[in-house]
Amino acid sequence: MRYIVLFFIVNVVFSQEKPKPELTEVWEPEPVIVTPGKNNQPPSDAIVLFDGKDLSQWVNARGGDASWILNNDRSGSMTVTRNGGIETKEEFGSVQFHIEWKTPTKMEGKGQGRGNSGIIFQRRFEVQILDSYNNRTYSNGQAASIYKQHAPLVNSSRPPGEWQSYDIIFIEPEFNEVGTTITRGSFTVFHNGVLVQNNVQILGTTEYIGMPLIGEKQISKYMPGNNSRKTIYIQDHGNPVSFRNIWLRKL
Amino acid sequence: MRYIVLFFIVNVVFSQEKPKPELTEVWEPEPVIVTPGKNNQPPSDAIVLFDGKDLSQWVNARGGDASWILNNDRSGSMTVTRNGGIETKEEFGSVQFHIEWKTPTKMEGKGQGRGNSGIIFQRRFEVQILDSYNNRTYSNGQAASIYKQHAPLVNSSRPPGEWQSYDIIFIEPEFNEVGTTITRGSFTVFHNGVLVQNNVQILGTTEYIGMPLIGEKQISKYMPGNNSRKTIYIQDHGNPVSFRNIWLRKL
Amino acid sequence: MRYIVLFFIVNVVFSQEKPKPELTEVWEPEPVIVTPGKNNQPPSDAIVLFDGKDLSQWVNARGGDASWILNNDRSGSMTVTRNGGIETKEEFGSVQFHIEWKTPTKMEGKGQGRGNSGIIFQRRFEVQILDSYNNRTYSNGQAASIYKQHAPLVNSSRPPGEWQSYDIIFIEPEFNEVGTTITRGSFTVFHNGVLVQNNVQILGTTEYIGMPLIGEKQISKYMPGNNSRKTIYIQDHGNPVSFRNIWLRKL
Amino acid sequence: MRYIVLFFIVNVVFSQEKPKPELTEVWEPEPVIVTPGKNNQPPSDAIVLFDGKDLSQWVNARGGDASWILNNDRSGSMTVTRNGGIETKEEFGSVQFHIEWKTPTKMEGKGQGRGNSGIIFQRRFEVQILDSYNNRTYSNGQAASIYKQHAPLVNSSRPPGEWQSYDIIFIEPEFNEVGTTITRGSFTVFHNGVLVQNNVQILGTTEYIGMPLIGEKQISKYMPGNNSRKTIYIQDHGNPVSFRNIWLRKL
Secondary structure (H helix, E strand, C coil): CHHHHHHHHHHHHHHHHCCCHHHHCCCCCCCEECCCCCCCCCCCCCEEEECCCCCCCEEECCCCECCCEEECCCCCEEECCCCCCEEECCCCCCEEEEEEEECCCCCCCCHHHCCCEEEEECCCEEEEECCCCCCCCCHHHCCCCECCCECCCEECCCCCCCCEEEEEEEECCEECCCCCEEECCEEEEEECCEEEEEEEECCCCCCCCCCCCCHHHHHHHHCHHHCCCCCEEECCCCCCCEEEEEEEEEC | CHHHHHHHHHHHHHHCCCCCHHHHCCCCCCCEECCCCCCCCCCCCCEEEECCCCCCCEEECCCCECCCEEECCCCCEEECCCCCCEEECCCCCCEEEEEEEECCCCCCCCHHHCCCEEEEECCCEEEEECCCCCCCCCHHHCCCCECCCECCCEECCCCCCCCEEEEEEEECCEECCCCCEEECCEEEEEECCEEEEEEEECCCCCCCCCCCCCHHHHHHHHCHHHCCCCCEEECCCCCCCEEEEEEEEEC | CHHHHHHHHHHHHHHCCCCCHHHHCCCCCCCEECCCCCCCCCCCCCEEEECCCCCCCEEECCCCECCCEEECCCCCEEECCCCCCEEECCCCCCEEEEEEEECCCCCCCCHHHCCCEEEEECCCEEEEECCCCCCCCCHHHCCCCECCCECCCEECCCCCCCCEEEEEEEECCEECCCCCEEECCEEEEEECCEEEEEEEECCCCCCCCCCCCCHHHHHHHHCHHHCCCCCEEECCCCCCCEEEEEEEEEC | CHHHHHHHHHHHHHHHHCCCHHHHCCCCCCCEECCCCCCCCCCCCCEEEECCCCCCCEEECCCCECCCEEECCCCCEEECCCCCCEEECCCCCCEEEEEEEECCCCCCCCHHHCCCEEEEECCCEEEEECCCCCCCCCHHHCCCCECCCECCCEECCCCCCCCEEEEEEEECCEECCCCCEEECCEEEEEECCEEEEEEEECCCCCCCCCCCCCHHHHHHHHCHHHCCCCCEEECCCCCCCEEEEEEEEEC
């Protein structure tokens, strides 16, 4: 009897030395449950910025209420009016961001003049909106470019008059108090479901003229008094671009 | 009069030193045009791996034809049969990958035993498929985990019997000839449209038991004779998981 | 005459469209001047944590003064005494960190028992110190490993009794309030001037037993009351490891 | 006796369920041993590109032998002669690269005209060399800039006539056959031991005029016939800059 028992002991000890599957299991934390949306609706943890009903999450960037036109139709959309850009009331850091947009069926202008708008994160980092369907402009200024920083990998535009989507991962940059970059932020963008920006580093502020600003120049131009203004801004570029189904998830 | 005109010339020359918007425009290369899909169809540059019609892009991983069940219905789907996993005929490097999957409405088993499958890139790096709806398992083994490496940021599962989607950016790792890592690959994953993995580094091969393999161990186990086998494999884990609308774009 | 002059104006305007070298020059901000050290001394913007004179920047991690032995010799070093680890008084985020260390000439123990110490950033993320010269242990636990997370690319150890150096770039991870990771931090490490960790992501806390902790488990174990304690800790592992020339630069 | 034995069995079985430290140990692969250099010498796995004796690893970029002046003195250095740049005979991918350089004590010129040279990886991606000690130029063109792409984080220059060092991690970019970027490469640079570039993405080719080139423009200008020429090039910019102790390690 004793020998048999000892045999078992040896067996157990041996098996201890063999790794077991359990040992690379990580049980905590349990990921929080998020209910994904159906039929293109936002997930349950989204902050809905626009669902077609009102502009209550936005202000006019010049001050006052946001007054873009609500299209009271089935599309649940709004359209740029010549009142200047609109800006979220709330400020946001790193986010997953969804938006749908449509440039006018009646094409007017060309290049940067056709269907131009843009989403400007933290009022400094722009993802370009443009009618880039058969409308050549500079590559780093076409739809889905990180404006004047990174051209999209491909041009995945739909024709004017059709709804298009952006799904964006925005990771905000970090600076120290004198404006030196600690971590550059990044963008990943899908345009109509197609990967067009893959984890590209943000070079600095989006500038129409000149190179991106970093450091104290960025701070003095965009964050006077060191007050960042991390709202999200949608541009009025003079073209009646429409928007719908805008939401984000804080990362 | 002549003097006035000369004044204008000087003025223009001076203004040349002021940066102009044109100078941060990048015109080349022009991004290639890709036509995005409508109604959840693949974009025009996609390689369609499965569209419901046949399994011609796949082989049975044990050799021979892929023989999972084609569900000849409107869903355009196929279902795991107990014949082992299936593997693409072609090999792939870095890709944008889309798949839709559904675990059985009739729930059987629990934890890892319920609705288990997985997509294994380059036969080494697995994105887990599992019924993780009210079915607790280890976090780094639930749906949308990089199996035993990275838990998803959130649990964005739909109930069994509903179609779910993964949109995956897979960047392949690079090794030198002795197996030392030069660049770790990475995964970004959206589960039902919700970001669940954001540019996480691949630690090594997916291992059920023990830590991820790197270096020569990886090579000897998965790439004997230094022949990589960079196919994409879908697991038969004994549960009748269904799939549809599988496509990728080479990056 | 006037027409000829106007011709020149047009010409000048045309030539403006040709890019000039000046236009990709970025003048602001001007990088801050840092005077690099000579003869292995710290640069001018370094915070000197130990220069051989005293332990005034450190406390004993159990409370009270740091009491490791000051070797009042030319080496400008101190040596671990059996009083427990030492910890900086100040907290630090992302840093460039330099340290020199030496394991005892008289080798005692083997594997993890020989010349063991470690630098633990933010009390959670350890770069291992060990006598790994002809002293095999697990790869992800040898000198210059991110302990139990990432083995060094190569083993660049010097023999016991010789001074060795680490030059470390530590980028701290970011979490939101519930402990979900927004950005994983990273380590880049040079061991005696040889690159051994290249921008590897931090997986979670360094754990002797079990997998790295993330999320609320990390918070509850290391940051009770959500109070992070972002000091730098040097381990007393029972071996008389010596240290000198410790400094960092805030990033 | 039997009871005692059973007690031990139970004890062992219980302890199996508790994770053990061994289970997160990774033993393979064992990192390759590299002997670090002493007194500023290269490590044992380095490819020495210049050790003061000869220019046998280099050719003149115009064809023919490299003919920069060997300073047959204790410094083990060479100096730019007006014969054009020099280029390694061998091609290199991702590397750890070390170089020491010195601008002339007799300062001549200013801005880009003083002590200008540069290291151009794969003939496309330049780390700038310049006398940037009390010699203001554009930030993204001063010493340790990724020329016209990324200014250094700080200016860690030594005065003219003193030896300075760069320690560079260069990760090469990857393109597909049509020139679309799959992974951007990156640079990490230490200037005289101070971190000045931290894992910054390479935007495209280094261009004196205009924006960085990517895609087919990069290929047609630098890789005609799709033949990359991944040598390392050191610039002759007309200033007698000196160099010594040049080595790299393949990553």
